[in-house]
Amino acid sequence: MSVKRHSNGSRARLQAWLRGWWAHCRLCGQPGTELCADCLDQLPVLAMACPGCARPLPVAGPRCGHCQRRAPAFGRAWAAWRYAPPLDALLPRIKYHGDLTLARWLGGLMAERLPAEDRAWAEGILPVPLHRWRLARRGFNQAVELARPCARASGLPLLLNGVRRRRDTPAQVGQSLAARRRNLRGCFEVTAALPRRVLLFDDVMTTGATVEELARTLCRAGVETRVWAVARA
Numbered sequence: 001m002s003v004k005r006h007s008n009g010s011r012a013r014l015q016a017w018l019r020g021w022w023a024h025c026r027l028c029g030q031p032g033t034e035l036c037a038d039c040l041d042q043l044p045v046l047a048m049a050c051p052g053c054a055r056p057l058p059v060a061g062p063r064c065g066h067c068q069r070r071a072p073a074f075g076r077a078w079a080a081w082r083y084a085p086p087l088d089a090l091l092p093r094i095k096y097h098g099d100l101t102l103a104r105w106l107g108g109l110m111a112e113r114l115p116a117e118d119r120a121w122a123e124g125i126l127p128v129p130l131h132r133w134r135l136a137r138r139g140f141n142q143a144v145e146l147a148r149p150c151a152r153a154s155g156l157p158l159l160l161n162g163v164r165r166r167r168d169t170p171a172q173v174g175q176s177l178a179a180r181r182r183n184l185r186g187c188f189e190v191t192a193a194l195p196r197r198v199l200l201f202d203d204v205m206t207t208g209a210t211v212e213e214l215a216r217t218l219c220r221a222g223v224e225t226r227v228w229a230v231a232r233a
Contacts, residue, residue: 026093026102027086034105035090044082046232053208054079054232072208073215074200074225078118079232080110083204087231091203095142103145110146110230111153118226119154123195125228126159128202128210129188131168146230147201156199162192163214184213190221197224205229 025036035043048060052067054077062068081087090106093099127143135141144160151158166189198218200211205227215225 023101026090026099034102039086042086044084044087046079046082049079049232051076053077054205054227054229056082056232073212073219074227076118077205077208077211077227077229077232078115079205079229080113081231083206083231083233091142091231094145095138095203098139100140100145103142104149106230107146107149108153111149114150114154114228118199118228119156121197122154122156122199122226123197124157124159125151125154125199125201126163126194128200128214129163129165131165133168143201143203146203147228150201150228159194159198162190162194163217164189164191184209188214188217190217190223194218194221194223196222197226200225200227202227202229204231204233206233 023033024031025039026034027039027042028036030036046054046056048057049055050057050064050067052063053072055064055066057064083091090102094103094106125147127141127147130138130141144158147158166187200214200218202211205211208227211227211229215227218225
C-alpha cells in the first residue's frame with residue numbers, strides 16, 4: 001500500500017491548523033491565545049527610530065548618521081518592533097518551524113500600527129521574495145504570511161509576482177554589511193509591470209542590505225519604494 005507524502009507546504013498548513021485548534025502562548029505556554037497579555041506587554045515596541053532606515057535611536061530626531069552619509073535607495077522605512085527579546089524567539093518559530101498561525105496573528109498585531117502616511121502613499125505591498133528552491137524546501141515565504149494581514153488592513157494589494165530572486169544567496173546571519181551587499185548584488189530581477197509606488201515588506205531588517213538591493217533593482221525599473229518590517233535589529 002502506498003503512503004502519500006505531504007509537501008512542505010501541506011505539512012506547514014496542517015501544523016498551523018493544529019496550533020489554531022488549541023491556541024496557547026508561544027512564550028509561556030499559557031492556553032488561550034498566541035501570546036498572553038503578560039508576554040504581549042513585553043514585545044519591544046520601536047518607539048524612536050531613524051525615519052530613513054528605521055534604525056533604533058535613543059531619542060527622536062532627524063535621520064541617523066548612516067543615512068546622512070549614505071542615503072538608502074528606498075524613501076523611508078518603518079518597523080513595528082525592535083528585534084530583541086522576546087520577539088527574537090517568536091519570528092524564528094515562523095521561519096524555521098512553519099508556525100503560520102503565529103505569522104497571521106503577529107501580522108494582524110502589526111496591522112494595527114501601520115503608518116497612515118505610507119498607506120496613503122503606496123499602491124501595493126511587495127514581500128521580499130525567496131528563491132524558488134528555498135521556497136520549495138520551506139513551503140512558504142514568511143514575509144508573505146506576515147504581510148497578508150497588513151495588506152487586508154491597509155486595503156493595498158499584495159504583489160506576489162513581478163520580482164524574482166535570480167539565485168539562492170548564502171545565509172546572511174553573522175556576515176558583515178559589506179559581505180551581505182556582495183552576496184546580494186544583482187540577485188533580484190523585475191519580471192513584470194509593477195505599480196509606481198511600492199512598500200517592500202520584510203520580516204527582520206538587520207543591516208538593510210536585502211531591502212536596499214531590492215529597492216535599487218526596482219528604482220532602475222522606475223518604481224519608488226518604502227519599507228515596512230516586522231522588526232528592526
